[in-house]
Amino acid sequence: MRLFSPRLMAQIVKELLSVLRDPKSRFVLIVPPLVQLFVFSFAATLDVRNVDIAIYDRDAGKWSHELVERIGAAQFVHRLLPAQSPAEFKKMVEQREVIAVINIPEYFSRNIDAGRIGKVQVILDGRRANTGQVVLGYLNNIAGGLNAELTTESRLTNESAVVNHWFNPNLIYRWFIVPSIGGILVTFITLLVTALSIARERELGTFDQLLVSPCTPIEIIVSKMAPALLINTVLGLFMVAAGIFLFGIPFTGNFLLLLISMVLFILSLVGIGLMISAVCSTQQQAILGTFAIGVPAVLMSGFATPVENMPTFLQWLAQAIPLKHYLIILQGSFLKALPPSEVFANAWPMAVIAMVTLTAATLFVRGKLQ
Incomplete structure (x- = not known):
C-alpha cells in the first residue's frame, strides 16, 4: 500500500467532509470546547471565596x-x-x-x-x-x-521558616487548571469524533459499501484516523495558545517536544475511539462508550487526586491511560521547563499505547469487514 494512494486520499477527504460539512457538526466541534475551557477555568478551582x-x-x-x-x-x-x-x-x-x-x-x-x-x-x-x-x-x-x-x-x-513556592510562586490555581482542562477536553473530543466514525457508517448504511470497496482495513483505519488527528491537533494547539495569551500562563518548555507529545497523545486516543466505534452498532452506543471510557480515565489521570494516593492496582492501571502521561508533559511544559528526558519518559508510554490500540482497532475493523 502506498502511503498516499488515491483511494486512501479519497477516503480521508470523505471522512473530513462527513465531519466538517455539516454546520452543526462544526459548531459542536469548535464552540463548546472553547466555552468549556473558559467556564471550567474559572469554575473548577479549589480556592475558597465568599x-x-x-x-x-x-x-x-x-x-x-x-x-x-x-x-x-x-x-x-x-x-x-x-x-x-x-x-x-x-x-x-x-x-x-x-x-x-x-x-x-x-x-x-x-x-x-x-x-x-x-x-x-x-x-x-x-x-x-x-x-x-x-x-x-x-x-x-x-x-x-x-x-x-x-x-x-x-x-x-x-x-x-521561609516558604517558597517554586514554578507557581503566587499559587495561582488557574495556572494549573487551564492546561489540565485543555488536555481533558481534547481527550473527550478525540474519543467522540473517532467513536462516531464507524458507528455513523453503520447507521447511515454506508458501512456495507466498505465491504465491497478495494480499501484494506489499514487504509480504512488511516482514513478514520486522519480527521481526528488533524482536528484535535488544531484544537489542542488552540488550547495551549489560549493558556499563554488569554490566561497569561508562562510557557517555559520546548514547543516542538510538546507538539510531538500531543500527536502521540491524540493517536493513542484515536486507537481507543476506533475500538469503541468498531464494537458499537449505533452512534448512541458510541457516545455512551466514550463517556464510559473517558470519565474513569480523567479520574485516574491524576488531574484531581495524585495517582500515588490510589491503590497499587489502580496505579498500574493508570499507566495505560494516555491522559495521565500527557498532563505531566503539558503542565511541565507550561510551568517548569520540563527537560527532554522527562518528556521522553512520559512520551514513550503514549507511543506504546498508540501502537497497541491502533493495532487492536485494525484487527477489530478487519473482523467486521470479513
Whole structure:
C-alpha cells in the first residue's frame, strides 16, 4: 500500500467532509470546547471565596476582638455572623448558612495576657469536607499571624521558616487548571469524533459499501484516523495558545517536544475511539462508550487526586491511560521547563499505547469487514 494512494486520499477527504460539512457538526466541534475551557477555568478551582463564618465570642476581650477583626478582613470571608448560643450556631451549620464556627471561650484574652496559650474551637461543616479543610488552613494562617505578634519566641519561630513556592510562586490555581482542562477536553473530543466514525457508517448504511470497496482495513483505519488527528491537533494547539495569551500562563518548555507529545497523545486516543466505534452498532452506543471510557480515565489521570494516593492496582492501571502521561508533559511544559528526558519518559508510554490500540482497532475493523 502506498502511503498516499488515491483511494486512501479519497477516503480521508470523505471522512473530513462527513465531519466538517455539516454546520452543526462544526459548531459542536469548535464552540463548546472553547466555552468549556473558559467556564471550567474559572469554575473548577479549589480556592475558597465568599464563605460565611459564625462567631460565638464569649470573651469579648482585646485579643478575641483582634482575632475576629482579622478573620473578618480576610479576602475569603463574605460575612461574619454572630451567634448568641451553641444552639444558634448549631442551627446555622445544619441549615448550611455557615461553613465554620469560631467558638472563643471566655478566658481567651485572659490566658494570653497571662502568657498562656489562647485556644479557640473551630467547628466545620463535614458535609463540605474539602472546602472545610481549605477554610481551616486559612484560619490557621490568620491565627499564626496573630500568634507571631504576641511573643518573641513565636515571632522567631515563624520568621525562621521561609516558604517558597517554586514554578507557581503566587499559587495561582488557574495556572494549573487551564492546561489540565485543555488536555481533558481534547481527550473527550478525540474519543467522540473517532467513536462516531464507524458507528455513523453503520447507521447511515454506508458501512456495507466498505465491504465491497478495494480499501484494506489499514487504509480504512488511516482514513478514520486522519480527521481526528488533524482536528484535535488544531484544537489542542488552540488550547495551549489560549493558556499563554488569554490566561497569561508562562510557557517555559520546548514547543516542538510538546507538539510531538500531543500527536502521540491524540493517536493513542484515536486507537481507543476506533475500538469503541468498531464494537458499537449505533452512534448512541458510541457516545455512551466514550463517556464510559473517558470519565474513569480523567479520574485516574491524576488531574484531581495524585495517582500515588490510589491503590497499587489502580496505579498500574493508570499507566495505560494516555491522559495521565500527557498532563505531566503539558503542565511541565507550561510551568517548569520540563527537560527532554522527562518528556521522553512520559512520551514513550503514549507511543506504546498508540501502537497497541491502533493495532487492536485494525484487527477489530478487519473482523467486521470479513
